[in-house]
Amino acid sequence: MSDKKLGVLVHGAGWVSGQHVTAFKNNPHTDVVAISSRKLASAQARAEEAGLDDISLYDDYEAALKHDGVDLVSVCTPQQLHCENVLAAAAAGKHLVIEKPVGNSLDELRQMRDAVRETGVKTLVSFVLRWNPLFQTIKAMVADDTVGNVYFVETDYEHDIASWWTGFEDARKASTGVSAFLTGGCHAIDAMRWFAGQGEFEAARPVEVFAYSGGWRKGVAREFNYLTNEFREAPPLEYDGLEVALVKFDNGALGKVSVNFDCVMPYTFPLEIFGDKGTIRDNKVWSHKFPGQKDWVEVPSILPDSAEVSHHPFQAQMDHFVECLLTDQESHCNLEDAIQTHEIVFAAQQCYETGGPVKLPLLRP
């Protein structure tokens, strides 16, 4: 292991980028050497907020990629820019943290996958909940036979995404946000895959998808703000805010997953994992390991119950990726793995057009 620290460029200085900057600043093996964004002032604000007064700031991504000492790029721009940002960084030989969703189409997924394969850079896709303490506890329990063989998983991303979010203007449009599953629901899809995989660091491989979409918000210029508990006029979603999918995995497990941007309530991310020897509901466990059990055993953990990025375990996610880079290992949450999560999103869209189930994979291996 070399003593030299890895240099990090954070690109796209908005809401989530503050967490990336802080996590890389705190990791003992990385230095944030540059921040780039569309506006120099945004990069400046992020640097000042993190107390980084001696780093370089750019409003030109290509120039930032040439900055001396950049080993790793964190892509924090809006989703419609991720593909071009990733292709440029991979061509420059930089390792990549890619914010979710990684791309807006199957073709973008293919282009990024091929570029990463050709250049051999390492990737981590920011499905940050894999490092949430309850997620980690559940995965360890599943791997330890607490519920036996997992045969059914349900996960739901119930989040009234609205104009309080800085990224909403891009995300609400079909041309840039694409769908509710893609914009936010991919977290629940990834969680479903994660818990349907039996190993501690293994996500299940989807082989078939069927989905419906609906809800009330598409085209309606009214939104609920759960932070203020008020309805108000706002630009509408250009796609259905509710999507529900059924998924078959290659290990025989089934999954049911939903995204609900139309819900009138605070953010929730419920989890249910059913095995042939037990069940997990959020932080409650029923298991063959507790003979004579009379009530649910509750794990007092940190639940995935907030949409606030400062609540998300970005530090643990980045520490994991840095460890992968230092030990020359692939992350379980790399681009190749994340493509399986994203394929479920695009398979759901195909279902809405054809009315029939869709077999995966959609991209040729």
Ligand SMILES: NC(=O)c1ccc[n+]([C@@H]2O[C@H](COP(=O)([O-])OP(=O)(O)OC[C@H]3O[C@@H](n4cnc5c(N)ncnc54)[C@H](OP(=O)(O)O)[C@@H]3O)[C@@H](O)[C@H]2O)c1
């Ligand atoms: N993993 C998670 O849990 C999580 C949480 C939140 C967000 N995200 C994802 O992170 C990404 C960013 O979301 P966000 O909430 O941070 O959005 P945001 O606050 O809108 O920030 C995005 C930033 O990108 C910059 N940008 C826009 N166009 C650009 C361009 N052409 N070139 C360079 N920079 C550009 C903007 O910077 P300027 O100010 O310079 O214009 C903006 O501040 C999205 O994909 C989102 O889904 C993930």
